[in-house]
Amino acid sequence: MRLPTNTDDARLVARTVRLVNSSPAYAALSAVTGFVGLNLFVVSQNINLFINVVVSGTLALDARLAVLFGLYPFVGTAFTATEGVVLLVVAAFFGVNLSMLTYQLRENRVSLREGSGSAAGMALGVLGAGCAACGTAVLAGILSLFGAAGALTLLPFNGLEFSLVALVLLALSVYWLADGMRGGEVRGCPVGY
Amino acid sequence: MASVAAAGAVGVTGCLGGNNDEGDTVPLDSHPISDGLEEQPSLGASDAPTAVVAFEDPSCHSCHSFETNVLPTMREEMIEMGDTRFYYRLFTQPVQPWGTDASKALEATYASDEDVFWELKSFYYDEFDFTTDDVLPRTREFLGDTSVDADGIVESARNGEYDDEVDSDMSVGERAGVRGTPTFFLVDGDEVVAQVVGPQSTSVFRNALGL
Numbered sequence: 001m002r003l004p005t006n007t008d009d010a011r012l013v014a015r016t017v018r019l020v021n022s023s024p025a026y027a028a029l030s031a032v033t034g035f036v037g038l039n040l041f042v043v044s045q046n047i048n049l050f051i052n053v054v055v056s057g058t059l060a061l062d063a064r065l066a067v068l069f070g071l072y073p074f075v076g077t078a079f080t081a082t083e084g085v086v087l088l089v090v091a092a093f094f095g096v097n098l099s100m101l102t103y104q105l106r107e108n109r110v111s112l113r114e115g116s117g118s119a120a121g122m123a124l125g126v127l128g129a130g131c132a133a134c135g136t137a138v139l140a141g142i143l144s145l146f147g148a149a150g151a152l153t154l155l156p157f158n159g160l161e162f163s164l165v166a167l168v169l170l171a172l173s174v175y176w177l178a179d180g181m182r183g184g185e186v187r188g189c190p191v192g193y
Numbered sequence: 194m195a196s197v198a199a200a201g202a203v204g205v206t207g208c209l210g211g212n213n214d215e216g217d218t219v220p221l222d223s224h225p226i227s228d229g230l231e232e233q234p235s236l237g238a239s240d241a242p243t244a245v246v247a248f249e250d251p252s253c254h255s256c257h258s259f260e261t262n263v264l265p266t267m268r269e270e271m272i273e274m275g276d277t278r279f280y281y282r283l284f285t286q287p288v289q290p291w292g293t294d295a296s297k298a299l300e301a302t303y304a305s306d307e308d309v310f311w312e313l314k315s316f317y318y319d320e321f322d323f324t325t326d327d328v329l330p331r332t333r334e335f336l337g338d339t340s341v342d343a344d345g346i347v348e349s350a351r352n353g354e355y356d357d358e359v360d361s362d363m364s365v366g367e368r369a370g371v372r373g374t375p376t377f378f379l380v381d382g383d384e385v386v387a388q389v390v391g392p393q394s395t396s397v398f399r400n401a402l403g404l
Contacts, residue, residue: 045390045391046388046389046390046391046393048387048388049387049388049389049390049397049401052217052218052386052387053386053387053401057386058403059400059401059403063400063401063403064400066396066397066400067397067400067401070393070394070396070397070400071393071397076393076394076396076397077258077262077263077392077393077394078255078391078392078393078394080258
């Protein structure tokens with residue numbers, strides 16, 4: 001697999017993302033999947049609260065919405081500003097990644113292989129959001145794979161590391177998708193070489 | 194409504210397994226968190242209509258965030274208003290190794306004086322820069338300015354005299370489905386209505402409990 005090495009690669013990614021999302025349908029797909037991703041990251045940690053209080057229960061609508069929105073970065077207190085920014089960027093990358101993957105699948109009939117970073121990025125995004133609580137079972141399980149069970153001290157940024165790795169994976173996935181379009185056209189415009 | 198306290202006093206150990214991710218409220222007296230609940234450190238009126246049962250680790254950064262950013266407003270807006278009783282239970286996991294000794298010292302202090310327990314808990318979360326080597330010496334130094342026997346408490350923490358209490362809280366948390374800290378169980382009347390994970394805002398707690 002190629003890795004981005006210079007500014008031309010960055011320009012290629014930016015141009016391809018812009019061309020694909022210049023279509024209202026793909027822009028909407030990016031926005032919707034990014035929003036869904038953010039919801040998954042945030043709500044996955046509080047499924048019980050979401051089901052029992054937001055979805056069911058007897059509370060008034062405004063109370064339910066206050067509970068729901070209170071779980072999100074910058075509205076509630078569960079995420080620091082840095083964690084919130086990283087989570088939002090991961091969600092945005094996830095949305096862009098899926099819209100580009102969809103474009104490739106529909107227009108160029110490529111395999112799913114180039115989009116494999118989406119799934120990994122999503123999983124790590126959830127894990128990163130999970131680090132809002134200390135010592136989740138998933139996190140402990142991951143660390144035990146490296147013989148570091150019980151050594152959460154190995155994460156100096158308290159789990160933000162997972163979100164940053166998610167960000168790198170999603171960025172690479174977007175690059176590989178853009179790289180696959182190199183030399184082609186998006187909506188009649190050349191992508192570049 | 195006063196059954197929050199009553200059910201806790203019953204001390205029935207629940208057998209529900211506890212994660213309850215699928216939803217539905219659970220009667221408090223059949224929920225694992227009711228096991229020994231009334232013997233736990235608590236803040237607020239005993240007849241408060243709602244309760245928040247917290248599982249925390251003194252060395253957990255998210256618990257630190259809750260204790261410093263959220264609990265002060267929760268005390269002001271919910272606990273001191275008589276609406277909510279707050280229970281503190283230890284869920285000591287190896288987030289930082291010093292948390293284990295801190296938990297033992299907290300249990301030992303609670304057995305001696307509940308007011309000093311709350312002071313010591315605040316000390317841990319306020320300072321939050323301990324190591325396994327200095328946590329007990331600094332605990333002794335802090336307790337030296339209080340009414341309790343600082344040497345005796347540190348010694349009993351070292352000797353493992355309160356290990357059973359720490360393990361018991363941990364066991365209750367595991368049966369209740371606690372996977373990370375802080376985790377809170379929201380009790381309305383005699384029903385456990387929801388589980389909250391992470392240092393969520395007072396608004397989330399207040400609204401979820403319909404206050």
